[in-house]
Amino acid sequence: MGSTRKITVIGGGFAGLTAAITAAEAGAEVTLHEAHHTLGGRARTADGPYLTNDGPHALYSGGPHRTWLKQRGLLGELAPLPALQAAKLRFHHRGALRRTPPLGLLRQSFRTGEQAPVDIDFLTWASGLVGEPAARAAAAYSGVALYHHDPGALSARFVQERLHRAASIPPEATFVKGGWGRLIDRMAARARDLGVRIETGSRIDTPPTDGGPVVVATTLAAAARLLDDPSLSWESGRTVLYDLALRTRKGDPFAISDLDAPGWVERFTTQDPSLAPDGQQLIQAQLPIAPGESKADGVAHVERLLDLGFAGWRERTVWRREALSNGRTGAVDRPGTTWRDRPAVDRGDGVYLAGDQVAAPGVLAEVSFTSAVEAVSLALRGTRGHRPLDLKRA
Structure with a gap:
């Protein structure tokens, strides 16, 4: 030895x-x-x-x-998402908050019979399958697992894997x-x-x-x-991270997925109430921003989503924190x-x-x-x- x-x-x-x-x-x-x-x-x-x-x-x-x-x-111990709360996922699409995503996004999300190519960008490839509007929505939805401002410009295979993982039913995402x-x-x-x-x-x-x-x-x-x-x-992403504690109010969504531009807002106390004091809920959001955009641009984006989905959130706010994560959100692969x-x-x-x-x-x-x-x-x-x-x- x-x-x-x-x-x-x-x-x-x-x-x-x-x-x-x-x-x-x-x-x-x-x-x-x-x-x-x-x-x-x-x-x-x-x-x-x-x-x-x-x-x-x-x-x-x-x-x-x-x-x-x-x-x-x-x-x-993991914190599973209650099925009833999962139904409170909302989609920001064409300027409005909706309960269901566009049909084309669903077809693209669950498409498993064809592996996407490596050398073509996702938007071009997916547009040929479901049309450009649905392809753009699918690309934006994949942002929850990408933290990138333009997922459609990335390799089709790279985005496809993350889209399937993020949109799987039952959900693959679980929480510690x-x-x-x-x-x-x-x-x-x-x-x-x-x-x-x-x-x-x-x-x-x-x-x-x-x-x-x-x-x-x-x-x-x-x-x-x-x-x-x-x-x-x-290459990695530039993402604004936005943390917010609100006084609890019935009717708030579990999460908002922005299908017009990549962005995700999630109420994490939905699955794990221990993350905030009693009577309060913790929201965490990630809003990818382009190289020429600022943290203020990302903050404005998340606040527009909060205005749509979390009624009276400004008056209910008890704590908030903002940060810019630059190049710290994992690799992204170009075509x-x-x-x-x-x-x-x-x-x-x-x-x-x-x-x-x-x-x-x-x-x-x-x-x-x-x-x-x-x-x-x-x-x-x-x-x-x-x-x-x-x-x-x-």
Whole structure:
């Protein structure tokens, strides 16, 4: 038996903790460095009384990380959406709030017999199937899983996968009760139980040179700085994140999907009342904005949707917060590209990338999970003295 292999993980978000747990389960000695004083990255949940995430977060039931979490007892209690409340989804279409989406959008959303092409934009491809108006509405609806201002301009296959996942019945999206911070706490406890050394407030400016593999589980921009590699870039979105607490009123919708321009407003206390104090409801919205638009443009967009769906919301407001998320909402693939064209997980010289903008399949957080497992698999491949990584279990 060889000596225990050491692995360093830089970044303590969802990807970093996934990598640390996976490596420790395979017998590696793992040290995780997180520059922030708390773990979680974009999966942090704010302290009360309003348990907000850094933008709307969901676990898709068809995703690989949900199975992985469940196998390890990390999934915890989920907050299902009551069927009666799901019926309160509203659609902003042609300037009005509607109870049902256009028929063409439904036909496109549930179309499963034909795989969309990679090298054509979604709007062009879908317009040939259901007409341009319905194709534009379908593209806008997919924005809930894209965070991009112009989904129709992206690769048809990229958008199609996300549209099918977002529009599935029953819904694939489920929610971690109490916010994603609860999930991060469980993952951190699991990592420590496996012997992972977790160092918070530990900023790494250059990769360690002790000879062991390094998994860089940061944003792609941070990885580019750390590795002095400007080629580490990929397109993402610019999104205004808008959090709002209102005094409860009967008749408010569960969510509003804007089919005229990508945007999503959701009342998260519908499925998890613990996210806000009694008598209040927590709303989180994401409004993608174009490169030339400002945060104020996104705020104005969400407030127009609130005016339509949440009567008297200004008088009922007890708390609000606005933020601009720039390049932090996952990778988007243009026509002619797929996830395989993004920055590779294996960077050579024992350095590996994990995160939501690298070359790994999946939707949103699934990319972080898949890339983290792949990074550890590559790091440990062929190493003596280690149990082989069970990728089926992972």
